[in-house]
Amino acid sequence: MSIDTASCFDQIATARKSVRAFLPTPVERETIEAILKVAARAPSGNNIQPWRLHVVTGGLRQQLVDEVCAAFDAADPSHQAEYHYYPTQFSEPHQSRRRKLGGDLYRLLDIPRGDKARMHAQTRRNFTFFDAPVGLILTIDRRLAQGSWIDCGMLLQNILLAATARGLATCAQAAWIDYHRIIARLLEFDDNEQLVCGIALGYADPDAPENGLESERAPLEEFVRFHS
Numbered sequence: 001m002s003i004d005t006a007s008c009f010d011q012i013a014t015a016r017k018s019v020r021a022f023l024p025t026p027v028e029r030e031t032i033e034a035i036l037k038v039a040a041r042a043p044s045g046n047n048i049q050p051w052r053l054h055v056v057t058g059g060l061r062q063q064l065v066d067e068v069c070a071a072f073d074a075a076d077p078s079h080q081a082e083y084h085y086y087p088t089q090f091s092e093p094h095q096s097r098r099r100k101l102g103g104d105l106y107r108l109l110d111i112p113r114g115d116k117a118r119m120h121a122q123t124r125r126n127f128t129f130f131d132a133p134v135g136l137i138l139t140i141d142r143r144l145a146q147g148s149w150i151d152c153g154m155l156l157q158n159i160l161l162a163a164t165a166r167g168l169a170t171c172a173q174a175a176w177i178d179y180h181r182i183i184a185r186l187l188e189f190d191d192n193e194q195l196v197c198g199i200a201l202g203y204a205d206p207d208a209p210e211n212g213l214e215s216e217r218a219p220l221e222e223f224v225r226f227h228s
Helices: 003-015 029-039 058-074 094-108 116-131 146-165 174-187
Strands: 051-056 134-141 169-173 193-202
Touching: 003 146, 029 051, 029 146, 051 058, 051 146, 058 116, 058 134, 058 174, 094 116, 116 169, 116 174, 116 193, 134 146, 134 174, 146 169, 146 193, 169 174, 174 193
Parallel strands: none
Antiparallel strands: 051 134, 134 193, 169 193
16 A cells, blocks of 8 residues: 555545534435445455445435434433443543533534523434435344444444545434434334434535534543553
8 A cells, every 4th residue: 555545544534523514415326325335345244244224315314304303302201222322421531521522512503501402402403414415324133243333333434434535524423323213114124123323424514613623532642552
């Protein structure tokens, strides 16, 4: 691999970020297919390729958004995820990192601490795919084990990077998992499909303040140990 190739990859990987406001500009189907063909080269144990993807656009996307937003607004406690994405209680340094990201986002949006109405409205935007014209829903066969979830993570990263390389923006969204029953019904999941996450895909709105958010990364010395 040449230095130029490595440099290109580095630029794509560092340019990727979670975008929370999109333009209505459509994304061509051939572009979506090209992204997913590249992403499908992700490794998986024994090459079982445990993932399935639903690409949601147009009227069905709007129906999904409307039904999930209505359920969110109703605060119906029957809508719960099948698994915990986050721990029931955060410890350090994870709690501090989480709080900093939320604080930085709300500052960009000028949402003051304790403004529950605006915080609620911002959370709700997850369920519009942040206005992205394309929603991707990633699922896994529920009969598989933990290692296959790692495989799905590698597919997910490939999707995000392949989209970035084409000038598109993304946001991987765990928020959808509470509404898996609505999603499963509308997208006609088979009995063994389990929701992993949603992904917003489209063109970033360059004028949206929230898209100025640059999340920080810990320096190597915080999470890397070299052994020799």
